Amino acid sequence: AWLANADRPLTGYERIFGTVGTQHSLRTRGAIEDVAAMAERGGLTVKDLQHQQFANRVPAGVLAADAAARACAALPGGTATGSDGKAVDVTEACGALKAWDHSMDTDSRGALLFDRFWRKLIRAVPGAQLWKVPFSAADPVRTPNTLNTDAPGFAGALADSVAELRAAGIALDAELGANQVVVRGGQRIPVPGGTELLGVWNKIEPVWNATAGGYSEVRTGSSHVQAVGWDGSRCPVARTLLTYSQSSDPNSAHFADQTRLFSREKWVTSRFCEKDILSSPALKVVRVHE
Structure with missing residues (x-):
């Protein structure tokens, strides 16, 4: 919490929420630098x-x-x-x-x-x-x-x-x-x-x-990754990735598909609104009835 905004550090809160004035990891430091650079550019x-x-x-x-x-x-x-x-x-x-x-x-x-x-x-x-x-x-x-x-x-x-x-x-x-x-x-x-x-x-x-x-x-690391935002419409713009893929079955088509996407730093387009779903080239409609 102390460095949620490195330009204006938060202080005066109970220690149970975190320490103040202590050294952080290189990953935390790097993330703060990257976020600050994006904020300075604006138009995220x-x-x-x-x-x-x-x-x-x-x-x-x-x-x-x-x-x-x-x-x-x-x-x-x-x-x-x-x-x-x-x-x-x-x-x-x-x-x-x-x-x-x-x-x-x-x-x-x-x-x-x-x-x-x-x-x-x-x-x-x-x-x-x-x-x-x-x-x-x-x-x-x-x-x-x-x-x-x-x-x-x-x-x-x-x-x-x-x-x-x-x-x-x-x-x-x-x-x-x-x-x-x-x-x-x-x-x-x-x-x-x-x-x-x-x-x-x-x-x-x-x-x-x-x-x-x-x-x-x-052994561990990035797993479910997502980037989500809005472009002025009612539908979110969402890109996701499941780095270890959706299936643990070696015979499944989804055993390594998203792992290969991860390797190439590619993303899956997530579709929430009806028009986006209907425009998907991979759309398959199954009608279920009694």
Whole structure:
């Protein structure tokens, strides 16, 4: 509740409704930034909401990827020592991090490398040492910031992530969708989005399985998604998506149809008014009588 409007924070309410002046997650911070940007543009439409859902922007990447790439390039001899004590050549990783587009789209190259690196980094480096600029309640959306690449654990996390991907036979600049997938009917369906730890709004929590080629199956995350608004008529404009599809029966036509739509960041047009229903190309009328 405190940051429902970051420009005018709410205070003075009972603590049972939430804390005031405390640090929030990268996902919360990223969402506030995105909503504020939409509000500033004005004229919000359903298409804006659709774009927001699948922007797949990575706040952690925006804050840290470039600094990580520079620190990587500055490592003596282009090597870093992993947690097993072995030296790892990370020169290729420097370029992959620098070229990454800071998103978790299925065609984003370097996204998987940063994802694996970030998970290891925040486990290795205490939160108080992760950033050079600490959290400030006076600037809660933009702090903390500036990655502390001198922190013990930075180089090790980089080395471990590079070694992990190489051991799995995955290129450091591989497209995310080649390795973050769900399997339906024996087919691998690429899945966009990323973990909440990265701050991605389109939350996806997959299971890492190196022997299966990276991430396999999505444990939790975006499920029922909707963008709804009005355009001046009496009928709502609605786009929806059930990411795991409508049927658990592998023989059903609806076993993976909306999962494939999700993979391509497409939507289902929901029809509420009679004229919209009658205009549907998929309309099938069944008359029931005694």
